[in-house]
Amino acid sequence: MNKILLSIxxxxxxxxxxxxxTMLLDKSQSRKAGAxxxxxxxxxxxxxxxxxxxxxxxxxxxxHKTKQWHFILGIPMLILENCALLYFVYTYIAQYLI
Numbered sequence: 001m002n003k004i005l006l007s008i009x010x011x012x013x014x015x016x017x018x019x020x021x022t023m024l025l026d027k028s029q030s031r032k033a034g035a036x037x038x039x040x041x042x043x044x045x046x047x048x049x050x051x052x053x054x055x056x057x058x059x060x061x062x063x064h065k066t067k068q069w070h071f072i073l074g075i076p077m078l079i080l081e082n083c084a085l086l087y088f089v090y091t092y093i094a095q096y097l098i
Contacts, residue, residue, distance in 0.1 A: 004097060008090055012050055019043075019051030023058025023065075030064070040065075044074065050086070052078035 026038040043065070047055040056075045058064060065071040 005090060008086060012053075012086065015046075015049065015051045016054030016057075019046045019054030020058045020061075021054075022046060022051075023055055023062055027058075027062040027064040040068075040071075043071075044078075047075055047078045048081075050082050052076075052082045 022038060022043065026043070029035040029037050043055055052075055056079060059066055059071060059075065
């Protein structure tokens, strides 16, 4: 495995673990009255910035944001977008860095 692919995989894993933990934190805050929550915009930002798999797994694991249509439709679409962009970066951009 070359260094660029390994770097992309590590980056993807770190961002998705952070997104998953963010979903856990927001779910735990949602159970407390008057607690400060993480905005939906921030969750979508994290999903757009390659954290869509972590947000989606957080949705399924913690049953969080599963009744909101924009999460049910938007996050899987962002997974496709993230995968396509990572493929583009690896295929076309990484060849110029080697």
